[in-house]
C-alpha cells in the first residue's frame with residue numbers, strides 16, 4: 539500500500555508512472571451487467587434481500603458450477619456475500635474455534651492469515667517454491683496437519699503467483715483432506731482467467747471443501763462488491779448467522795446483475811481473457827529478457843511473480859527504487875509472506891502499450907545499474 543500511495547503522489551506531481559502493482563481489472567464492467575443493475579434498481583430492487591442471497595442468484599451459481607465443472611452444488615449451500623472478502627469471514631468464522639489451525643501457502647494472499655488470526659485461529663504458513671510451480675509439497679503438508687488443523691487453504695489461479703493447480707493436484711489434496719479429516723478451503727476468485735488448459739473446481743474432487751468465489755476479477759466488478767461462499771451443509775447455518783448479524787445481505791440490484799453476469803456475460807469474460815493472455819504472453823518473456831527469473835509459467839489470474847534477487851534481495855526496497863528511479867510500480871513479494879521475499883509481483887491488468895512501456899523502463903534501469911556496477 540506504501541507503493542500505491544507513493545505512485546499516486548508521484549502522479550499528482552505530474553510524473554508518468556506505469557502502474558503494475560494493482561489487482562483491479564482495467565476493463566469496464568461488461569455493459570450487459572451494468573444495464574441489468576440499472577434495470578433492477580429502476581424496478582425497485584433497492585431493499586433487503588434474503589440474507590443467504592436472492593434465490594435466482596443462488597440458482598444461477600448452482601447452474602454455473604454444473605455447466606462449468608459438472609458438479610451439482612445445492613443452491614441451499616450457497617451464501618451470497620458482498621465480495622469474496624466477507625465470504626472469508628463467514629468461512630473462517632463458521633469453521634474455526636480459538637486455537638484451530640489453517641494451513642496456507644507462503645506466499646499467499648495476505649488477507650487469509652489476517653482473517654484467521656482475527657478470529658482467534660492460527661495461520662500456519664507452509665513454504666511453497668517457484669521450482670514446484672508454487673504447489674504444496676504433499677509430504678510436508680501431511681506432516682503439518684495436527685489434531686487442531688481444520689483446513690488447507692488453496693488459491694488457484696493464485697494471487698500472487700499466477701500458478702494454477704491441475705486435476706491431479708486437486709485430486710491429491712482432496713484425498714489427503716478426506717483421509718485426515720480436514721477441509722480444503724478453495725479460493726476460486728480468479729476462475730475464468732486460466733490460460734493453459736481446463737479449469738477445475740475442488741468440488742469436482744471432494745465435498746470436504748469450502749469454496750470462496752466472486753465477481754470482482756473475471757467480470758471486472760471489483761467495485762460492485764459481490765461474492766459467495768459454498769459451504770458443506772453443516773456450516774451453512776453458522777455462515778448465515780454471521781451474514782445476518784454483520785452484513786444483513788448483499789446489495790439487491792447488484793445481486794440481480796450477478797445473475798446476468800453468470801448467465802449472459804460469458805462472451806465478455808472470454809474476450810477479456812483473450813486480452814489478458816496476449817499481455818501474459820508478452821510480459822513473461824519480456825521480464826525474462828530484462829534479467830528476472832520466472833521458473834514456472836504463470837497460467838492464470840493476471841500476475842507474474844518474478845524472482846528479482848539478481849537485482850536486490852529486499853523486495854520492498856527494490857520496488858521503492860523501481861518506482862522512484864524507473865517510474866514503474868509493482869508489488870513487493872514480501873507483502874505475500876516471507877516466502878515471497880526477493881520476488882516482485884507484476885500485474886497485467888493494464889493495457890499492452892503500458893506493459894511495453896514498463897518493460898522498456900525496466901530494461902533501461904537495469905542497463906544503467908549494470909553500467910554503474912562496471913564503473
Ligand SMILES: Cc1ncc(COP(=O)(O)O)c(C=O)c1O
Nearest residue numbers: 561621622623647697752754765
Ligand atoms: C486471492 C484473492 N481472494 C480474494 C480477493 C478479494 O476479492 P473481493 O473483491 O471479491 O473481495 C482478492 C483480491 O485481490 C484476491 O486476490
